[in-house]
Amino acid sequence: MTIAIPSPSRVRRRGALAVGLLGIAAALSVATLSNPWLGHAVGEGIKDSLHGMQTVAAMLAERSPGARPEGALTNLKHKRQAALQERAAPSIPAPPTAYEALAAPPPVLPVAPLPEAPLYTTVAGGPVAPVTPGPGGTPGGPPILSDIPLPGGGGGGGFTPPIIPTVTPQVPVVPAVPVPEPATWTTMLLGFALIGRALRSRGRVRLRPVGG
Amino acid sequence: MRGGVLAFASALLTLGAGTWAFSPPRPEASAETHTPTSATSSAAGDRLFLTNAQLTQAIARGTFDRPVKSLLAVPASLHFGDYVWNDRGVPAGPTWVRVDLARQLISVFRAGHEIGTAVVVYGADGLPTPAGKFPILAKLKDHRSATYDAPMPYTLRLTGDGVSIHGSSVRWGAATHGCIGVPLPFAERLFNATKVGDDVVVVASAGQRPA
Numbered sequence: 001m002t003i004a005i006p007s008p009s010r011v012r013r014r015g016a017l018a019v020g021l022l023g024i025a026a027a028l029s030v031a032t033l034s035n036p037w038l039g040h041a042v043g044e045g046i047k048d049s050l051h052g053m054q055t056v057a058a059m060l061a062e063r064s065p066g067a068r069p070e071g072a073l074t075n076l077k078h079k080r081q082a083a084l085q086e087r088a089a090p091s092i093p094a095p096p097t098a099y100e101a102l103a104a105p106p107p108v109l110p111v112a113p114l115p116e117a118p119l120y121t122t123v124a125g126g127p128v129a130p131v132t133p134g135p136g137g138t139p140g141g142p143p144i145l146s147d148i149p150l151p152g153g154g155g156g157g158g159f160t161p162p163i164i165p166t167v168t169p170q171v172p173v174v175p176a177v178p179v180p181e182p183a184t185w186t187t188m189l190l191g192f193a194l195i196g197r198a199l200r201s202r203g204r205v206r207l208r209p210v211g212g
Numbered sequence: 213m214r215g216g217v218l219a220f221a222s223a224l225l226t227l228g229a230g231t232w233a234f235s236p237p238r239p240e241a242s243a244e245t246h247t248p249t250s251a252t253s254s255a256a257g258d259r260l261f262l263t264n265a266q267l268t269q270a271i272a273r274g275t276f277d278r279p280v281k282s283l284l285a286v287p288a289s290l291h292f293g294d295y296v297w298n299d300r301g302v303p304a305g306p307t308w309v310r311v312d313l314a315r316q317l318i319s320v321f322r323a324g325h326e327i328g329t330a331v332v333v334y335g336a337d338g339l340p341t342p343a344g345k346f347p348i349l350a351k352l353k354d355h356r357s358a359t360y361d362a363p364m365p366y367t368l369r370l371t372g373d374g375v376s377i378h379g380s381s382v383r384w385g386a387a388t389h390g391c392i393g394v395p396l397p398f399a400e401r402l403f404n405a406t407k408v409g410d411d412v413v414v415v416a417s418a419g420q421r422p423a
Contacts, residue, residue, distance in 0.1 A: 055266065060312060063286035066316070067316070072385050
């Protein structure tokens with residue numbers, strides 16, 4: 001007996017045709033449903049064309065921004081952008097005001113006396129200055145000293161010695177460096193290298209018996 | 213089988229491209245509608261008079277629950293915050309308001325002619341705006357909500373539990389606790405155009421017949 005078994009190629013072709021048709025149908029329905037304009041054209045446009053005029057619903061739909069989509073209320077992008085703009089404003093550095101410009105010099109001033117410190121130390125060697133009153137002190141001292149005793153000859157000279165000893169011990173001022181020094185870095189890297197070397201060498205030791 | 217998959221894919225692609233290509237582009241709103249228009253434009257081209265067939269169909273479908281003579285001709289889709297107000301040449305008469313939640317629109321009618329329209333914001337998903345016919349219960353010009361501690365200028369109270377039409381920030385992605393929010397200038401005009409007792413018809417979906 002002979003049973004007509006469709007050849008596998010024919011089955012395949014028929015399956016292909018079915019899948020293709022299904023695809024077209026699915027695409028059509030998806031396109032119609034997802035696109036309100038096309039859906040409107042398919043649904044109401046044909047009816048309208050029968051009358052030859054636009055329905056009121058179509059007229060209202062034309063001016064409408066559309067229905068509120070499902071996710072419209074969960075989308076906060078708009079709000080976040082506004083908040084960003086609000087936050088951005090205070091972060092812009094304001095130009096220094098006149099008061100700040102006036103207030104700025106004081107931090108510069110302490111830097112200026114530092115180089116002058118050695119000058120005072122040299123003067124410290126000569127607390128003799130107050131001993132020689134008035135005009136004798138002014139030519140003996142450098143121009144800086146001449147500035148100091150201006151208010152009152154002998155009185156000014158008498159004031160300077162107590163200040164001088166306080167300035168002299170300032171010499172060994174070394175600011176602490178917050179960044180690790182090159183030596184620290186080198187030590188750390190060397191440590192890493194040693195760890196790596198140790199690991200590699202140990203691995204080699206382990207592999208040997210397995211290979212053997 | 214591979215041919216079928218290929219056919220499927222190509223069909224999807226073709227139709228996708230086709231719908232994209234043939235879908236009418238969203239009309240670009242002209243500057244006239246971007247900036248709220250007032251009653252300065254000419255009355256002739258700004259109004260679409262409905263035929264009997266159109267009106268009958270609209271009433272049969274539940275779009276309107278009473279006769280309407282003309283609609284404002286809005287050249288393009290309104291953006292959030294836009295409104296159109298034009299009552300030039302419209303005689304005095306009964307005023308009513310139609311709120312279309314599905315289309316996010318409000319329309320104000322006087323003597324059968326539409327005199328104003330705007331985009332609205334309405335109740336969030338968990339706090340829906342009720343649909344139905346609500347006569348205006350009260351008008352409160354400078355109202356401040358005690359419940360939400362928020363200004364609600366030009367409030368038109370619709371229900372006993374506080375649902376109202378009021379001036380609001382109408383923007384995309386915004387919603388209310390059940391009220392209907394309209395742009396502030398529109399709210400002022402609406403406030404002046406209506407009186408206590410005028411009907412406000414809230415339609416939830418396009419096909420729904422107002423109660």
